[in-house]
Amino acid sequence: MARTLKLRIWRGDDKTGGLQDVTVEANHGEVVLDIIHRVQATQMGDLAVRWNCKAGKCGSCSMEINGKPRLACMTQVASYPEDEVITITPLRAFPVIKDLVTDVSFNYKKAMEIPAVVMPEGMKPGEPRMQQVDVERSQEFRKCIECFLCQNTCHVIRDHEENKKSFSGPRFFIRIAELDMHPLDMLRNRKKTAQEEHGLGFCNITKCCTEVCPEHIKITDNAIIPMKERVADEKYDPVRWLGSKIRRREEVL
Amino acid sequence: MATGVFSQGRAKISERTLRTDKWWIQPLITFGVLFSFIIYATWRAFEGAHYYAEPLISPFYSPCLTTDCVNGSSLLGTPFGHIVLFGMALSPAFIILIFPLGFRMTCYYYRKAYFRSFWMSPPACAVAEPHAKYTGETKAPLIVNNGHRYFFYIGLVFNTLLTIDAFLAFKNPQGQWGHMSIGTVVLLLNATFLWGYSASCHSCRHAIGGRLRHFSKHPIRYKAWTIVTKLNTKHQNFAWVSLIWVAFSDFFVRMVSLHPTWNKYFF
Structure with missing residues (x-):
């Protein structure tokens, strides 16, 4: 010894x-x-x-x-x-x-609230093809081992039990980001639900989730902030919002 | 009713944190540096003098836009008159400082810095915050942080003007080109650090390519995004060095204004 x-x-x-x-x-x-x-x-x-x-x-x-x-x-x-x-x-x-x-069942309940990827109509299993550069971004998020250390350290729910009903937490923001960045995902309301149902706006970017992640996923820089920017595109940026309506750029992005 | 780590059902532990490391040092240093900057910048903005020593202009006063500006300091003219607010005369700095201040206040890095060190929300990871209620950036005034991109775009205009200021510093006090002084180096570094801070910004990263769903369809934007992503990992460093250097640049210009011999010319 x-x-x-x-x-x-x-x-x-x-x-x-x-x-x-x-x-x-x-x-x-x-x-x-x-x-x-x-x-x-x-x-x-x-x-x-x-x-x-x-x-x-x-x-x-x-x-x-x-x-x-x-x-x-x-x-x-x-x-x-x-x-x-x-x-x-x-x-x-x-x-x-x-x-x-x-009891970490809070996390499983939140997980069930996020719809899975929705493939384009008519696309059969085995048909989807993605370029490596498109896959790489979400591959980082797939490293998540669901230890929930990020959820545990996030002060939004750690220090405020009452926020649990309206805040999903960093683990699920990387899940939403992964899906929203997915080139083939057809569900277009992920930004809206991230903000309005999963409480993305509660996050004040103190980066504790990133600090504790044992897989070294850049949760804040690569998932939460990009999602906040995507939400800002739709919700807080009238110029972008108008542009997207006129040119329907969402389809080509 | 107990909330947070003392909520019903959670492990009964009386301490707010069981961390044994010196977790308070980082927020304390951050608080000290940011608070010192705020005090210095506020004093200088109110001072309204010693911000121009031809050809050097303090970044706190550039562009100088009011009729109070000293001769030669107004790169874009003087569209604004003497400013009085609540009976108090304000210096030309007040018209412009709101924009770089807004850029930094809404910055994704500074949010971490001031939420931890000023608002203690939380002071450090796994250290319970003192507030009973928390709504984050879902309500006013913090919802304004979602407009970071607008301050980023305005910041680019300021960067351009401050770069022009740096190139104008290749003149001598008589207005002849082809000279270089310590002040030239100071202003050039100031512009460089500010461009670094802007280029590494998260909103910049998003605008360049982050908002794309198909990187493979936009190879040029993807390449640009990878470059900004590399810079983005140093955003915190750029945030600090640009903040400290902008204050130093102002200090240097002030000292040259008071003691012209401080600005030694290389040629």
Whole structure:
């Protein structure tokens, strides 16, 4: 064993709970999820933690480590000083179920509110062809592993529970952006719904979603801001709006 | 009723944040620099003097458009008379500063800067903000941020004028061409940084090609978009360097106005 770790792990449910002190041994190269598993195996047999791949690809082990939203499987123990107490809590934007497990169903409900791509009429499966340059933009967004760290850190819902009904969050803005940038998508009201139904206007570009994204997706620069600009084209730019009506440019863009 | 991280059903944790790093340093520095700039720019706008030292003009006063402008400082003439607002005489800077100020206030980078450091909404990621209610940019006055593109277009006009100012600085105080001084370099750098700030702007990126759905149908715009995209990753850097340099340019012109020997000529 390389070092002795002092942890504070939040334990409880949606009614009550608190931080509990734990001391545990840690090996070289271990990540926080390894340590949680050791605690689970040796000291807290009923500690609830959600995890799956241990490779930063399933997005299951999202939690807050020393107050920062992170994937436990991608957080090296060695990145913390020897004398630092590591505090581990569940995500603080969502209701807790037990210990480190939260109820993230808010996100699945929001996902269902976004219509899938609508292909041109008469186009059969296997027929669509896209150029690589057109695919690249949305490929970045397809890297999303749905860990919901961006949703968790977004202050619009983290700090204002009442906004959840009218704000979908950064994970779904990249989904909407991906579809709105899709060359073959025929649904033309995505900008309108992004603003009016999904609450794009709530975002004030503080970029926390981008900061915490484990896949390094440029959520703000490549999805949210481009969507805000597209919304501005239709809703806040009378010159652009008039031009689009006269020349019907939407078809050729 | 408790809201935010203290909402019913969420993990019962009494601290607003459990971050152990020095998360407050960045917003504090941002606040300090922006606040210093605001104080300096406000003082200089009210001062109404020492903004022209032939051939140098302060970027805070260019273009100088009122009859109060000192001789030789008005590149576009003086279409406006003496300005008085609520009984107070205003300097020529007040007519124009609203536009670059609007460009920066609605800028996607500065929004992050001032929302974090001034409004603490939030002060840092995963640090609970102090406000009980939040509507973002859905209502006045912040809905104005959606008009960033208009300030961007006006900013291009200002960039052009400030570039002309920089080229006029190749004159000597007697009005003869073919000379170059420290002031020339200062104004040239000012124009360069401002062009960099505009070219890397998110609205510019959108107008150049971001609004397209088919990059493959517009290869030239796509190429231009890739270039602006590269610049866009440095937008924050351009925002800071152009802000600091525009203040320094004004300071330098002021000092040359008071002490002409400060502006050493290379040739």
